[in-house]
Amino acid sequence: MGKRIVILGGGTGGLVVANRLRRSLTRDNEIILIDKEKNHLLNPSLLWLMVGWREEIQIQKPLSLLERKGIRFINAPVLKLDFETKTVLTSQGDVSFDYLVISLGASTFPEKVPGFVEDAFDLYDLSGVKNIRKAIGNFEKGRIVILITSTPFKCPAAPYEAALILSEYFNRKRRDVDIEVVTPEPLPMPVAGPEVGNMVVSLLQRSGIRFTPQHQVLKIDPENKEISFQDEKKLSYDLLIGIPPHGLPPVLKDSPVLGESGWVKVNPKTLETDFRNIYAIGDVTSIPLPLGRPLPKAGVFAHFQAEVVSQHIEAKIKSSSSTKEFDGRGYCFIELGNGRAGYASGNFYADPKPMLKMKEPSALWHLAKVLFEKWWLWRWF
Ligand SMILES: Cc1cc2nc3c(=O)[nH]c(=O)nc-3n(C[C@H](O)[C@H](O)[C@H](O)COP(=O)(O)OP(=O)(O)OC[C@H]3O[C@@H](n4cnc5c(N)ncnc54)[C@H](O)[C@@H]3O)c2cc1C
Incomplete structure (x- = not known):
């Protein structure tokens, strides 16, 4: 019998998990993505929208487009999570799950x-x-x-x-x-x-x-x-x-998946919470690094963590083993506004401190960021 995978949040991490699992699992496995917003918004492009280099329509996509691929989209706020009964409560009814991926991001106050x-x-x-x-x-x-x-x-x-x-x-x-x-x-x-x-x-x-x-x-x-x-x-x-x-999305307040940091606690390599088959990725988590500070909140990590989690869920459903682990690697473009950008990349899990290198700003990195934007909105929709 097929399984039901419920993904909370259609931002960076949730979007990738939904796509990856839809491709790798047969149709008897149900994939449901829940988000309170109608659209996926590519946040990095907000900075270009600010100065008129983009229009709103160019940096968003309706999440309902995912239905064409066989991903069910529920446009509703998540109101409560019940880990005992494995149920998500939304304003449009309750949804039970076999596997849950929490990708609700960080809220702002x-x-x-x-x-x-x-x-x-x-x-x-x-x-x-x-x-x-x-x-x-x-x-x-x-x-x-x-x-x-x-x-x-x-x-x-x-x-x-x-x-x-x-x-x-x-x-x-x-x-x-x-x-x-x-x-x-x-x-x-x-x-x-x-x-x-x-x-x-x-x-x-x-x-x-x-x-x-x-x-x-x-x-x-x-x-x-x-x-x-x-x-x-x-x-x-x-x-x-x-x-x-x-801060933490209010729906997770007092949730048993939280750690001492007040954010969701996960295994740094598999992203599984202390609850079996319940994963959390991206900004909603806090992963302590050897130097004492947590892993930064960035889309690049939500993306790479989503790749790991989808492979783990796929492996569990297919009763195979997954060797993929999140290794703390990440990168970041730094836009300068003059058609050039800098680029930093490296390993944030390195001990005793993250090992990063920054490349000299150039037009190439700006072009890479523009291509990334186009690729992102094409790849996942
Ligand atoms: C201006 C700006 C520029 C950025 N530039 C970069 C960059 O260049 N590189 C980079 O790596 N990162 C960048 N980021 C950060 C990046 O966007 C986030 O780190 C990333 O989106 C986190 O992904 P996530 O899946 O954890 O959460 P999100 O992408 O934030 O997604 C969370 C989703 O959960 C939904 N949600 C929340 N609560 C509920 C609820 N109760 N019910 C239903 N749905 C809910 C939200 O609507 C949202 O769609 C930028 C962010 C901003 C604001």
Whole structure:
């Protein structure tokens, strides 16, 4: 008798698992993907949408298209998970499962920083990015602050890429705009190590972008356009772009699959939780690394972990053995906004610390990112 595999979340990780399993398993095995959103959104392209290099329609695909391949799509919020009865409760009814893949990502909570919702443009949200686009179109002169409110946040490079892209955008328009990135981090992308972090700082400096590390926001005062920090310093802005606090999707609150970190605990190699046949991948997990910090939250890891999990589920269903393990490898493009990008890659599981190399920025890496975007939206739909 066929099995039922339920995948929660049609973002980066969930999309790959659904596709991989549909290809490898016979049709008597049912594959169901559940997401509260109608569309899959390619997040890296949000930065290009921000400056008008993409339109909304170019960076999204309806998840219902997966039905053509034999993947059942349920467009509903997941309300509750019951591991005893192996049931997912949704607003459209209950769904039982034999195998479960939790790929619900990290949620954002802008309301946790007073003043954020009122006056900050949210870089991590589609409508927030569309509003940034409108606001910068009319922004002739002044100071833009890009504020990282807390760690961890997904794609540790994205706020820095946004700063570089915006700097180039205003240079081209010959507008007198100062850009500053403020963060609680000691260096950009701290898990990647000082070589990568210092390279990003020098890229910012070359573009005249101010970098202010180790600043933890307390509140935003929309009336006076001022940010207050924990150390009592204050910073004024004319336009504020924020990366909101991240956290566990509320549906997983108090779930037995959570670890001490407050995120889902998984086997770092197989991505299985402490519950048999229940896996979790991507941003919803926290995998501790030898250096003490967790694996960054990034699509590249959600993707590679999805490849491993689909192979494990396939092997279990076919009663064969799977040797595939997630090995901590990852890569990242860093867009500079001028038709060039940098590229960092390496092994995040390396002991005692991640081993990464950064390539000099070039037009080639930018082209690679553009090709990746096209490939992604073609490959999985
Ligand atoms: C601006 C930006 C740029 C980025 N650039 C890069 C990059 O260049 N490289 C890179 O590697 N990463 C990048 N990322 C990060 C990357 O997008 C994420 O790390 C990745 O999408 C995580 O995949 P995931 O499957 O874990 O979760 P997600 O892709 O976030 O998917 C989670 C899904 O779960 C759904 N969901 C959540 N809760 C519920 C619920 N209760 N019921 C039903 N559905 C629910 C959501 O709607 C969503 O579709 C970027 C992110 C941003 C915001």
